[in-house]
Each structure stands twice: as structure tokens, then as C-alpha cells.
Amino acid sequence: MSFASQPQTNITAGLQYQGLLERLMLSTLTTLPCCVFLFINGFMLFTLRSKLVFRETSRFILLFNLLCADTMQMALSQIMYLLSICRIRLTYPVCGFLVNVLTLTNKISPLTLVVMSLERYVAVCFPLRHTTIITMRNTAVAIFVVWFFSSLNILTRVILMLDFPFEDLESLQMKDFCGALVIFLGPMSEHYDNAFTYFLFGSASVVITSTYIAVMIAARSASTDKASAQKARNTLLLHLVQLGLSLSSTLHNLLLVTFSKFLTRIEFVRILYVFYVFFIILPKCLSSLIYGLRDQTIRYALLYHLCCRLTSQQRLKCHPKTLC
Template sequence: MALTLNSTKLEALQQLLLQRAAIARSLSKFSVMLLVSSVFVYVNSVMFVALLSKPVFRETPRYILFTHMLCNDSIMIVFTVLISVVSYGHRRPTKATCSLVMILTTSTATNAPLNLGVMSLERYTAICFPLRHSQLATTRRTYVAIVGIWFFGLLNPVADSVYSSIVDPEFFLQRVKCGHERMFRTAPWQTSLSHSVSGLYYVTVTLVILFSYINVVRVARSASSNDKSTGKAHRTLLLHLVQLVLCLNTLLYSHTISFMAAFLSQEVYSDVRYGIYLLAILLPRCLSPLIYGMRDEAVRHLFVQFLKCTLSRVKPIV
């Protein structure tokens, strides 16, 4: 009898230790994600304020699109972390709240490649049609393009919410753990349509970037002198193409983790999913605006000035 009691206590102790180890591992993962996100949202915010401080940045299409990239990626990072905070806290918000968060995270993920496509077209017109660039790429047209980016980015998530609310009239009043699979009632036709639209976006943006890249290279080769702006645009478009590949990870993320779930244990699957999310989704979103900003000499000097003033709590002089 005593041996049975000791064995029961030992098993209970082992279960307690395993639970504490799992909690410690989850907290360490969450802490790393929160730290990385906080640092880069702070950096993006400083760069965003720096860009808004000068009229030339607020009126130039190239910098307007770059500022939109900063804002879009920061929104995605903040709300992705918010979903993780709610999940780690084992909270079940109403579907109305969760639906808003999911709409923002999904739309910003779609906006990223679309914004790259518009940025590529702007560089294409600047290099291939320099005399008409000021007429083709105006401030007004740039803002219209940004509105169009958000329109196409919001189509799928808003359609999911509307369809789910029509099928279930009490949809927004229910409580659920935030996640696309748990949130929306997705019919087979709806899933196919969503994947088709996302694929169409990526194919279109890829063709736009390749078209712009080929034409800029052609102009660079036909130029009689080594044009510095042409070479810089060439490298920028190449960076757009690399960034597009990283954005493609967002589209493949759900399919990849669903495939792995069938072959891995729950503990290993959790670690692999976290690693893929951190390296393929979060870090590229954090680093890309910083890379773009540091390549531009004017933005780099202004950002460094604002960052130093922010850290020392001194009002920057523009």
C-alpha cells in the first residue's frame, strides 16, 4: 500500500515538474518574441516620426510608400503579438474583437507584397521615364494606390467575417480562442477562393517586379555613363524581389505547419511552429523597413539623429 502511495506521489511530482517546464519554455518563447517585436516596433516608430518631420518625405511618392511600409509592418507585428498575449493568457475574447484583430493581421500580410509592387512601379517610372516621373508618380496617385492596396488586402478577411456572420447570426457574440481556423466558418469554395486570390496577388506582384527589374537593367546597359541612380534603383528592385520571397512565407506558413502537424509530436510541433514563425514571419517584417531605411543616406542620417535624441530624451532639431 505504501509503495503504491509513493509511486502515485512520484508520478504526481513528475507531472508537476513537466508542467512547470512547459510553462517555463512557453514563457521563454513569448519573452523572446515580445522583446524582438518591441525593439523593432520602437525602431519603426522612430523612423516613422523622422520621415514625417520633413515635408520632402511627406510629398515624395517613394518616401510615402516607404512610410506606408513602416506603418503596415508595425501594425502586423503589434496585432500578431497581441494574439500571442491573449493565447498565452488563455483568454477567450468575443469573436467581434478577435475578428477585428484577424482582419488587421491578414490584411497587413497581404498589403506587404502589394506595396512592394507599387514601389517597384514607382522606381520603374523614375528610371525609365525620368522626364515624366513627376507627372506619372504624383502624391495624389500615391495615396490612391495606398487606398487600393488596403482595399485588396481587406477583401478576403472581411468576406470571411461577413460570411460567418450570415451563416451564424450570433457569430460576433461568441467567445473563442483567437485563430483563423477557430474563428471563421470556411466552406471549401471559400478556402479555394481565398488561396486563388492570394496566389493571384503574388503572381501579379512578381511579374510587376520582374518587369520593372528587366527594364531598369536594360536602361542601365544602354546608358552611356555609369548612372548612380540607375544602379541604386537596380539594387532596390532586386531587394524588392528578395523581400517578395520572404512575404511568400506568410502564404505558405499555414500550409507548412498543417503538414508538419501530421508527423510531429505535440511538443516538437510547438517548437518547430514557433521557430518557423519567428524566422520566416516575424524577423523579415522587423528587418525589412530597417534595411530599406539604412540604404537611403538622407533617411539614415535623419533616423540616427532622431534615435539619439529619443534615447537621450532630447527634442530633435529638424
Template sequence: MLSWLQPKANITASVPQREAYEIILFALLILGSTCSFLYINCVLLYTLRSKPVFCETSRYILLYNLLIADTVHLISSLLLFLLSSFKIKSTYYACGFLVLVSVFTQSISPLTLAVMSIERYVANTTAVCHPLRHASIFTVRSTGIAIAVVWASAVIHILIRVFMLVYVFTKISLNLHMNELCSKETFFFAPIFNDFEEAHASTLFLSVGLAIIGSYIGVAHTARSASTDKVSARKALQTLLLHLIQLSLILTASMFSTIIIAIARTEDRSTLFRIYNVCYVFLSILPRCLSALIYGLRDQTIRPVLVKNLCCPWKGSICLNKSK
């Protein structure tokens, strides 16, 4: 997602003055949509801490962790987008903080999706073969360990990048006042980071993709070979499929710099600017909001509580009037 910002900077810097209103309009639309999804995510986070069942079930604990990462990523990505759109320059340290936070939370999401997919597979398999064992496998403690491993992996990823930066700065001098707009490309500017990004993205998404696909095949096989709850198995398969779509969107977003540069060779700046903004919505904002849609609206336990919290925050609302 953040890798789009440097192309964005070049685009906005050269757009004619008469198209300034178009830039502002796109920025307002994206700001409005992002804030709307942030509100939904925050309400869902509150919902997941409103009842003991959400705090004691591994599925909801993992969802809470995913939402935390996605919400922080949305905020940092939006700040970088606005800085780039309005051509606001920052110091190297301020830019580095935003970029590192975004990269850190970006790597948490696919790893959490893998753990959630495995949890769905274990839940459906044990429901058929060992109905009482799921609670003993995915306890609160084991779920916490899995989350700790996910966050530790993200921390290691960031530390490797920081060590690479330190090595680069031993070869060149650091200019604390950036001449370019803040983006992932301007912060990680050395060619060595491109090779590391490709290797890390390929390894991460291949392993996570295999985990999701393997879980999908396992659930499908269990559903066919045993007299189990077909409705529950079908919902699990749909959830895993949505996880795979979510992962694909995140993967596409991580490679967007290459895609946008290829499009720039054939399209004019105005068309490229519009394509960039549309892709930002569908590849940066939407994947970070699918978790709320997948679980918040489809889960029968979460949905009534979430709908109540969404529509009843104001005194005198319809929901409150109905409850009287």
C-alpha cells in the same frame, strides 16, 4: 503568419510541464525582438513626417503607408502569438477583431510593394528619357490615389471574408465563447475559407511578383541601353531585388500552416515547437522589418535623419553631446 497559430496552440497545449521554461524563454525572445523592430518602425514613421521632402515625395509617401501596415500587422500578430503561447482564450468577437486586422494589413504589404516597384521603374526610366516627367507622373495626388486603391482592395478582401462568415453562420450556430485558442484557423474554420485563401494568395502574389520582376527587367534594360547614372540604377535594382525577397518571405509565411503540418508528421513536438518559433521570427517578424532596413539604412536622404532620431531621444546622449 497568423495561420501558424492553430498548430502553435496544439503544440503548446501538449508540451510537457518541464518545458514550460522553454516556452517562456521563446516568448520573451520573440517579444523582445518584435518590440525592438516596432521601435525602429515607429522612429522611421516619425522621421518620414519630420521633413517636407518626405511628405512631398512619392517614394517616401508609399514607404510611410507600407510601414503603417507592417507596424499594425506586427502588433496584432504579436498579440495573437502571446495569446496562443500562454493559452489565453478570448471571445469570438475579440478574436475576430485581431484576426481581421492582421489579415487586412497582411494584404496591404504586397500590394504596396508592387506600387513601390513600379515607382522605381518609372523614376529610373523617366530619368533617362524624360528627366522632368517623373514628378508629373507620381505626384502626391496620384500617389494618394494608388494608396487608396491598395487599401480599397484590402477592404474588399475583408468584406468577402465577412460575407462568407455570415453565410457559414446561417448554416451553423455561433458559439461566442471560443473553446479553441484564437487563431486564423479557429476563426475562419470552414473548409470554404481554405479554397478562398489559396485562390486569393495565388492571384495576389502572382500579380505582385510579375510587377516586381517586370520592374526589375525594365530598370536593368534601361541601365544597359542608356548612358544613365549607373550607381542610381544599381541601387534601384538592389531595392527591387530586396522587394522580391520580401514578397517571397510573405508568401512562404502565408503557406506556413501547410508546411508546419507536413513537418509535424516526421518530427516530435519539442522539435516542432522550436522550428515554429524560429520560422515565426524569420517569416513573420523579419519581412515586416525589411522596409526599415531597405530604405532606412540604404537611402542617403533618410539615413542621417533616422540615425539621429534613433540615437538622440535621450538627454545627455552621445549624439546630443556631439551636437553641442
């Protein structure tokens, strides 16, 4: 009897070892790039607070807000991913809190891109009134509205979640791993979340596309600075790309729902890993790379800090307005 059960025991042990090895490999392959991207975003955030020109310029303040939201979402997504890899099950209240914070930061990104696009539109189409319209006070009000509107969405989600009959559950301990898909405790929550997401990204797409067309029209005007209009047009085009990348997180959830219907659990976990890397981690790092490499002012400041603050003109050519 013992000899007959020994091969089965070896197979079970081998499968457990293979599962442990695969989970260790997946967690490593996601944690390492995530740490690198978090370092890049953190370095960008530090740079945007290191110089007065960044702290007193509206577009850099808006970029700081965008990077804060993206960095928070990336860090929280990685924490939740590691919890699922380690097979740690949370309670419904804790999971709901984490998912709602994740949703809050996810909705802030497209709204901030809308405000940044409007700022570029005013800079090109109304250059003489730019300093009176885009002020520090108006920028602070715009950021407050972005966070307030996103928080109202979270409040609505919480109210819808409270309709779930928790008293009928044997325990608040979740039977599955925490995630955005499993926290929908009723059809109303799912329908509302989909409707709000489609409305948000649809409205953001219309605003950014409209500002892009308006800047293109203004670029053909004889009274418009051609170089400034061309730069603003490229910036708005990048905002559209960023909006598409932000939308990828929504497509990520829809694709997971589709694949979960006909894949085994092991295959689903592997697909989840691939989608997580390409739809969650990578898009949240591209904002800092795009602006860090495109913007001359930020690029000089980044080089300054990367070179350990060596201010010698022979080591680093300073930008007269930012570094010297």
C-alpha cells in the same frame, strides 16, 4: 493509498512547472526581439514624418505606408501569440476580427511593394515625366486603391464566414486558441484565401520582375543616367526579396498545416515558435533596416535623431537638404 499517489502527484506538478517555465521562456524570447523591432519601425515612422522632404516625396510616403502595415501586423501577431501562450481562448467574433485585421495588413505589404516598384520604373524609364506622373495626388490615390483592394478581400472573407452555422454551436467560445488556421470555418473560406494569396503574390512577382527587366534594359541605353539606373535596379531587386519575405508568412501557414498532422501538440508548439520568429517577426523588421541603411537621406535623418538632435557640425555632419 496516499503514499502511492504521492510520486504521481510530484510528476504531475513537475510537468506543470516545466510547461509553465517553457511558456514563460518562449514568451520572453519572442517579446524581447519583437519590442526591439517595433522600436526600430516606430523610430523609422517618426523619422519619415519629421522632415518635409519625407512628407512630400512619393517613395518615402509609400515607404511610410509599408512600414505602417508591417508594424501593425507585427504588433498584432505578437498579441495573438501571447494570448495563445497564456492559453486565453477568445470568442469566434473577436478572433475573426483580429485575424481579418492581421490579413488586411499582410496583403497591403505586397501591393505597396508593387506601387513602389512602378515608381522606380517611371523614375528611370521616364525621367522627364516623373514629376508629372508621380505626384502627391497620384500617390495618395495609389495608397487608397491598395487599402480598398485589401479591404474588399476582407469583406469577402467575412461574407464567407457568415455562412457557417453558428446557431449549431453550444457557445461562441472557441475550443482552441485564436489563429489564422482555426478561423477557417468552412472549405470555401480556405479555398478562397489560398486562391487570393496565390493570385496576389503571383501578380506582384510578375509586375516587380517586369519592372526590374525594364530598368535593366534602360540601364544599357546611352540616354539613361547609369548611376540612377543602377540604384533603381538594386532597389527593385530588394523589392523582390521583400516580396519573398512577405510570402514566407503564407508558407508559414502551409508548413504548420503539414507539421500538425504528424507532430504531438508539445512538438507542434515548439515548431510554431521557431516559425513565428523567422517567418513573421524578422521579415517585418527588414524593410526598415534595408531602407534605413541604404537610403542616404534617411540615414542622415536617423543619425540626426539618434544623436539627440545635436546639430553641431563637429558632432554630426548635416545633410544640407534634410537636416540643416
